[in-house]
Amino acid sequence: MTDSTITSKASVLVERGTYQKLLAFASLVALLIGFSIASPNFMQTSNMIAILQATSVNGVLAVAVTLVIITGGIDLSVGTLMTFCAVIAGVVLTFLGMPLLIGVVAAIIAGALCGLCSGTFVAKMKIPPFIATLGMMLILKGLSLVISGTRPIYFNDTPGFHLISRGSLIGEVIPFLPIPNGVLILFLVAALTAYILNRTVLGRYTFALGSNEEAVRLSGVNTDMWKMRIYALAGGICGIGGILIASRLNSAQPSLGLGYELEAIAAVVIGGTSLSGGRGTILGTLIGALIMAVLTNGLRVLSVAQEWQTVVTGAIIILAVYADMVRRNKSA
Amino acid sequence: MTRLVDMKGIEKKFPGVHALKNVQFDLKSGEVHALMGENGAGKSTLMKILSGIYQRDGGELLIGGQEANPVSPREAQALGIGIIHQELSLMNDLTAAQNIFIGREPRRSFGRLDEAALNARTAEIFASMNLDLDPTAVVGDLTIAKQQMIEIAKALSYRSNVLIMDEPTAALNDAEIAELFVIIRRLRDEGVGITYISHKMDELKQIADRVTVMRDGEYVGTVVAADTPLSQIIAMMVGREVKEVPVVAPDLSDAEVSLEVTNLSRGKDIQDVSFSVRKGEILGFAGLMGAGRTEVARAIFGADPRDGGEIRVHGRLVDIRSPADAVNVGIGYLSEDRKHFGLATGMNVRDNIALADMRSFTGMGGILDDDGMAATARNYIDQLGIRTPSEVQEVRLLSGGNQQKVVIAKWLLRDCDVLIFDEPTRGIDVGAKSEIYKLLEVLADQGKTIVVISSELPEIMRLSHRIAVMCEGRLTGILPGGEETTQEDIMHLATQRAAAMQVTGTH
Ligand SMILES: Nc1ncnc2c1ncn2[C@@H]1O[C@H](COP(=O)(O)OP(=O)(O)OP(=O)(O)O)[C@@H](O)[C@H]1O
Ligand SMILES: [Mg+2]
Numbered sequence: 001m002t003d004s005t006i007t008s009k010a011s012v013l014v015e016r017g018t019y020q021k022l023l024a025f026a027s028l029v030a031l032l033i034g035f036s037i038a039s040p041n042f043m044q045t046s047n048m049i050a051i052l053q054a055t056s057v058n059g060v061l062a063v064a065v066t067l068v069i070i071t072g073g074i075d076l077s078v079g080t081l082m083t084f085c086a087v088i089a090g091v092v093l094t095f096l097g098m099p100l101l102i103g104v105v106a107a108i109i110a111g112a113l114c115g116l117c118s119g120t121f122v123a124k125m126k127i128p129p130f131i132a133t134l135g136m137m138l139i140l141k142g143l144s145l146v147i148s149g150t151r152p153i154y155f156n157d158t159p160g161f162h163l164i165s166r167g168s169l170i171g172e173v174i175p176f177l178p179i180p181n182g183v184l185i186l187f188l189v190a191a192l193t194a195y196i197l198n199r200t201v202l203g204r205y206t207f208a209l210g211s212n213e214e215a216v217r218l219s220g221v222n223t224d225m226w227k228m229r230i231y232a233l234a235g236g237i238c239g240i241g242g243i244l245i246a247s248r249l250n251s252a253q254p255s256l257g258l259g260y261e262l263e264a265i266a267a268v269v270i271g272g273t274s275l276s277g278g279r280g281t282i283l284g285t286l287i288g289a290l291i292m293a294v295l296t297n298g299l300r301v302l303s304v305a306q307e308w309q310t311v312v313t314g315a316i317i318i319l320a321v322y323a324d325m326v327r328r329n330k331s332a
Numbered sequence: 333m334t335r336l337v338d339m340k341g342i343e344k345k346f347p348g349v350h351a352l353k354n355v356q357f358d359l360k361s362g363e364v365h366a367l368m369g370e371n372g373a374g375k376s377t378l379m380k381i382l383s384g385i386y387q388r389d390g391g392e393l394l395i396g397g398q399e400a401n402p403v404s405p406r407e408a409q410a411l412g413i414g415i416i417h418q419e420l421s422l423m424n425d426l427t428a429a430q431n432i433f434i435g436r437e438p439r440r441s442f443g444r445l446d447e448a449a450l451n452a453r454t455a456e457i458f459a460s461m462n463l464d465l466d467p468t469a470v471v472g473d474l475t476i477a478k479q480q481m482i483e484i485a486k487a488l489s490y491r492s493n494v495l496i497m498d499e500p501t502a503a504l505n506d507a508e509i510a511e512l513f514v515i516i517r518r519l520r521d522e523g524v525g526i527t528y529i530s531h532k533m534d535e536l537k538q539i540a541d542r543v544t545v546m547r548d549g550e551y552v553g554t555v556v557a558a559d560t561p562l563s564q565i566i567a568m569m570v571g572r573e574v575k576e577v578p579v580v581a582p583d584l585s586d587a588e589v590s591l592e593v594t595n596l597s598r599g600k601d602i603q604d605v606s607f608s609v610r611k612g613e614i615l616g617f618a619g620l621m622g623a624g625r626t627e628v629a630r631a632i633f634g635a636d637p638r639d640g641g642e643i644r645v646h647g648r649l650v651d652i653r654s655p656a657d658a659v660n661v662g663i664g665y666l667s668e669d670r671k672h673f674g675l676a677t678g679m680n681v682r683d684n685i686a687l688a689d690m691r692s693f694t695g696m697g698g699i700l701d702d703d704g705m706a707a708t709a710r711n712y713i714d715q716l717g718i719r720t721p722s723e724v725q726e727v728r729l730l731s732g733g734n735q736q737k738v739v740i741a742k743w744l745l746r747d748c749d750v751l752i753f754d755e756p757t758r759g760i761d762v763g764a765k766s767e768i769y770k771l772l773e774v775l776a777d778q779g780k781t782i783v784v785i786s787s788e789l790p791e792i793m794r795l796s797h798r799i800a801v802m803c804e805g806r807l808t809g810i811l812p813g814g815e816e817t818t819q820e821d822i823m824h825l826a827t828q829r830a831a832a833m834q835v836t837g838t839h
Contacts, residue, residue, distance in 0.1 A: 200443045204426075208434055211423035218385065218421055219486075220406030221435040278425035 023323060024271055024287045031291065035298035042301050049179060051290070051297045056165070056182035057082070057245045059289040061260055062267035063186075063193050064237035066285045067230055069268055070197075072210040072277025073129035075231070077118060077136035078238050079260030083253070084140040085111045085242025090153030090252035093161065100158055107246075108239035114140065115235015119228035141257060148254040155250050165247035182244050186286075189240055194282040196233070206230055210277025266313070267292055270320040291316070334361045336396060336412075336494050336525040337382065343390035344377055346729070348721040351377045354391075355551045357544055359494060359525040364516060364539050366528045366557065368569055369546035370761040371733025372719035375529050376418055378546070379496045382527075383415040384408030395494075406435075414492030416483045418499045418529075418759070424472030429454035431471055432486045457485045461515055476503040477621050484512065488519075495519065496527045501535065502759050505621040505787055513539050531733070531761045533562050534790070545569050570763040581797040581813045587611045588646065590781040591663070591750045593632060596641030601627040603805045605641070609750070609781050614772060616796030616813070617785040619826050624805040625785045629752045633665040634658045645750065664748030666739060666756060677728035681720055681738055682709040684727050688742035712741035717767055733760045740768065744775075751775065752783040757791060769795055789819050801825035 036043040061078045068075040085107040093103035114136065121132035155161040164181060171178030197203035205226040208216045217223045246252045271288030273280025292313060299309045337359040344352035352374045359365050367375050380386045382393070384402030393400055395411050402408035408415075422431050429451045430437070438449040454467035463481055471479060480503050487495055497516075501509045516526055516539055528540060536543060540557040545568040552568050592608040601624050609615045617625045631638040634652040643650055645661045652658045658665070675684055686693050686705040693701045693708075709723040716737045720730055727735055736759060743751060753772070757765045772795060776782050786792050792799055796813040801822055808825040811817045 199445055199447070201437060201439060201445060202443060204430060204434075204437060204445060207425055208423045208430070211425040212421065215421035215423055216434060218405050218417065219435045220404070220409050222406075278423070 024284055024291065024320070027320070028287055028291050028294065031294050031298065035294070035301065038298075039301050042298060045176070047297065047301065049183075051293045052183040053165075053180050053248075054297065055289050055293040056180070056186040057241055057248070058260065058263050058267060058292065059186045059286060060189055060237060060241040060244060061264040062271075062285045062289045063190050063282055064234040064241070065261070065264045066268050066271075066273055066280055066282060067193065067197070067206060067234045067237075068129070069265075069273055069275060070206050070210045070277060070280045071227060071230055072213065073122060073227075073231075074133065074265070074275075075118065075234060076130065076133040076261050077114070077140055078234070078241070078264055079262075080137050080140040080144065080257040081111060081114050081235060081238040082241040082245060082260060083257035084114065084144045085239040086246035086252035087144045087148050087153065087254055089243060089246055090155065091147060093155060093158045094153050097157065100160060103158070103161075104164075104243055107242050108236050111239025111242065112232045112236035115238070116228055116232040118235070119231025122231065123224040123227040137258075137261065144254040144257070148252065150254060152254065153252040155246065155252075162247050162250040165244050182248060185240065185244060189237060190282050190286050193237065197282060202226065202229060202233070207278060210279070212278075263292065264289075266317050269317060272320075272324055288320075334397075335359070335394070336361050338394040338397075339378070339382065339391065341391035342378065342381060342388050342393070344374075344381060344386065345389055348725070349729075351549050352381075352388075353549045355546065355549070357527075357551075359527060361493070361523045361525050362520055363541040364520055364526045364528050366530070366536055366540035366543045367546065368529075368536075368543055368565060369552075370569055370719075370763050371737075371759075372548075372731040373546040373569075373761075374549040375546060376498055376731065379415060379498060379527060379529070382408070382494075383413050383496060385415075409490055409492070412493040413496070414487040414490040414494065415496040416487045416498060416500050418502075420476070420479050420483060422471050422479055422482060425470065427468045427470055428465060428474075428482050428485075429467035431482055432457065432489050453489075454485070457489055461485060461488070462511055475622060477505065477508055480504055481508065481512075484515070488515070493523065494525050494527070496529075498529045499531065499759055500528075501530055501532060503621075508621070509535070531759060531765075532788070533566065533762060536562065536565065547571060566762055569761065578815060579794060579796065579813055582612065584610045584613050584797070587613070589644075590646055591632075591783075592644040592647075593628075594642045594644075596628065596631055596638060596643075598627065598631055598636065598639045601805050602631055602638070605802075605805075605807045607800055607807060607810065609783060611781055612776050612779050614776050614782040614784060614795055614797045614813075616792040616799045617783065617802065618789065618792045618799055618822050619787075619802035621787060623802040623826065625802050626754055627805070628802070629665055629754055629783070629785060632658070633663060633752065635665070659746065659748065662749035663752065664743045664746055664750065665752045665754065666743050667754055675727055675735060675739055677735070678726060680724045680726050681713070681718065681730070682706050682723040684738050685709045685712055685741045685745060688746045708745065709741075712744065716741055716771070717764060733764060736760055737764065737768075740771075744771075748780075750781040750783070752785070754785045755787065756784060757786070757788075765791075789822060792822070793817065793819070803828050 041047065061082060064078055065075050088110040089103045089107040092098050092106045093100065118133050118136045121127045122129050167181050168178040169181055169184065197206060205216065205221065209223060209227060213223060267288035268285050269275065269288070270291055271281070271284030273284060295313060295316065296309055299312060335358055339355070339357045342352050342355045355374065355378055357378060369375050377386065381388045384405050384407050387403060395413070400411055402411060423434065432454050433450055438446040438453070440446050451467040458465050458467065463485070465478060465481065471482060480500065484500060500512060504512065520526060536557055542554055543557050543560065543565055544554045545552040545565060547569060555565070587610040589608045590611045594606045596602055596605045605628055619625050627636065630636045632643060634654045634657050643652055645663065650661045652661065676687065682705050685708060693705050695701050706723050712718065713720060713723060718737045719734050727738055740756065757768055760768065772782055772784065784795055798813050799811045799817060799822060800807060801809050801811065803826055808828045811821055
């Protein structure tokens with residue numbers, strides 16, 4: 001009782017899962033220190049920025065998946081949805097020659113609509129999220145290829161498109177810190193989503209659904225509608241991911257996307273969000289995404305073979321979840 | 333008095349079960365109307381129809397004199413009907429305040445939540461209930477009793493003029509029940525109509541104005557509580573007289589000590605607890621909620637680690653580190669929260685019972701003996717009077733009390749020598765209760781060792797050959813069973829706090 005009074009007085013943003021995040025954060029710091037000692041090339045500004053840049057797309061997708069996972073669901077379609085949105089941007093900007101802003105908005109709306117579809121399958125048609133989003137994943141992969149004619153769409157006619165991700169507003173103000181806009185966008189998206197999760201009705205129902213959906217329904221809440229909204233929001237965020245990757249490559253690559261969903265889910269899990277729903281944090285997910293990027297980058301700097309990097313990432317996921325379980329069993 | 337609710341000729345069928353047959357029920361403003369009946373009589377189903385969770389198949393429902401047909405909980409709420417469900421339906425990861433106002437959270441623009449108002453309003457409700465609870469406490473971390481109080485607070489927050497309470501006191505201790513009754517009386521005086529479902533007969537006289545009895549989905553009758561003796565109500569419920577014989581403790585001085593616990597301790601929860609039970613004995617554990625009785629049982633069973641202490645089974649020192657170890661040395665534990673730890677509710681009755689002892693139903697090459705499992709299941713269905721259309725009914729579709737009987741069946745099947753029952757009759761009706769009492773006595777007679785944890789003093793006194801009493805993690809005394817021990821003796825020990833402690837007569 002006294003315990004919970006003290007901790008619960010802390011702000012909503014830190015309340016539960018603080019320990020998980022501390023653990024994840026500590027691992028991140030340990031990795032950074034470890035790699036710096038192992039290689040002088042690691043702790044360079046340019047390398048740090050490369051890590052952040054590499055985090056941006058996976059980070060945005062992971063934020064989207066976090067929402068769905070907290071409801072007790074899963075979204076396997078985030079990777080191909082990202083690609084689909086990039087293709088839509090390509091169609092609007094390159095094929096139709098519309099202005100930049102319209103392309104961006106179109107991509108985000110396309111993402112939200114696709115999310116709404118997944119949400120409808122799950123909420124209204126009661127298809128398990130794993131199956132519903134697996135289906136969406138394939139549908140979107142196919143559609144991307146169909147719409148683009150299986151060829152990349154380049155954004156050469158839209159000057160400034162590549163700056164969305166690769167330009168650096170911060171760098172213009174603080175020249176020695178050229179943090180790319182993509183990273184800035186990731187942090188904005190994360191902050192906004194964290195706000196929605198912790199301070200709005202939508203966020204409250206996200207946690208409530210994952211905690212005990214039947215109880216929420218019996219309380220008179222239209223659970224189906226809220227679930228659809230949550231999936232739609234996640235889809236919209238994937239749309240932003242699509243813009244980021246297209247901008248970084250200055251093209252929409254229709255065959256890209258598969259595998260991104262697993263990377264995103266891995267980041268979420270490393271960040272301490274429970275796959276059974278009801279609890280999780282955006283900050284944790286961000287740290288999870290950073291850990292994955294640091295790991296990949298650090299191992300590359302140490303010239304570890306690509307194959308081994310994958311092995312290590314897998315091991316880290318299992319370790320992270322196991323550490324979390326051990327902690328939870330102790331406190332229970 | 334005006335009629336808030338009028339239900340006539342209500343019919344409800346589920347696949348294989350005719351749950352309600354021509355049932356009637358009415359509720360006036362400013363009364364507490366108790367709804368009584370054995371497990372599976374249809375009480376919860378009737379109230380779920382009133383609160384929009386189920387739709388009736390036939391009959392008439394008037395709310396406030398108007399024909400009504402609520403098709404969702406929300407519509408029923410709009411008609412002024414609030415319900416506290418039998419099964420706790422809370423979101424464990426959310427705080428108390430977030431739970432109470434789910435679906436109606438105070439909002440600011442753009443769907444932003446007004447957390448401060450949320451907590452303030454919750455604090456107000458808690459204050460009006462005289463409940464000392466932090467609105468920001470996470471529900472999953474609270475005791476079952478506290479969670480139950482949150483359910484009640486939630487129903488109160490709707491300001492409903494019809495309030496349905498489905499077994500609200502099942503997990504509450506006497507002090508908490510008293511608080512709840514104060515709240516109920518206040519609401520009644522404000523003109524709220526309250527439907528009260530409970531299996532605790534002694535509560536009727538304290539709180540109910542009228543009593544409606546149901547049996548097997550049928551309406552039996554409605555009587556005025558004050559003029560009707562309990563025995564008559566019980567007879568209406570079970571269709572026969574239930575006689576309770578007082579316990580006579582057998583002389584077991586020659587019997588072998590089958591379970592001996594010495595200096596068991598874990599942190600603050602269990603402080604240096606020592607006791608022993610003999611073969612054929614029923615040892616009751618009394619105490620207030622949170623006294624540490626469940627903790628002791630779990631520590632013995634290996635479900636929780638212990639800091640220190642020794643356990644001897646049949647005189648042999650055993651090292652129990654997990655429930656599997658405990659079962660191997662012949663200790664069984666029937667947990668307090670059966671739903672969570674005791675049942676696979678999506679599976680059927682037969683498979684749930686058989687799960688306890690899969691090995692004896694496994695033939696050559698791991699093939700399961702379905703017929704054997706079914707026969708065993710039917711045997712227990714008869715023995716315990718489990719009300720189910722067949723042994724292949726899914727457990728989640730059984731009424732609350734019948735689910736609990738399935739768990740008891742599991743442990744009986746496992747055939748342990750030492751059986752620890754934690755609140756074995758919570759949510760079980762009077763008829764079934766006395767069956768279970770008899771069953772425990774038969775088991776003891778057959779030479780099993782029985783430990784019963786119960787918060788209901790009458791139950792402890794009815795069953796126990798000896799009564800161990802706990803308070804705040806300490807064993808404050810062991811009293812003899814039978815007529816020489818009074819409720820006051822037990823309460824005295826149950827409230828004996830650390831400073832005044834002195835162990836009274838051990839065996
Ligand atoms: N959804 C359902 N599907 C099938 N059968 C059901 C369903 N709900 C209830 N029943 C059956 O209807 C009957 C009445 O159940 P109900 O839960 O109303 O009993 P109850 O009087 O509340 O009992 P208890 O005191 O044990 O809670 C039981 O036989 C039960 O198995
Ligand atoms: Mg019931």
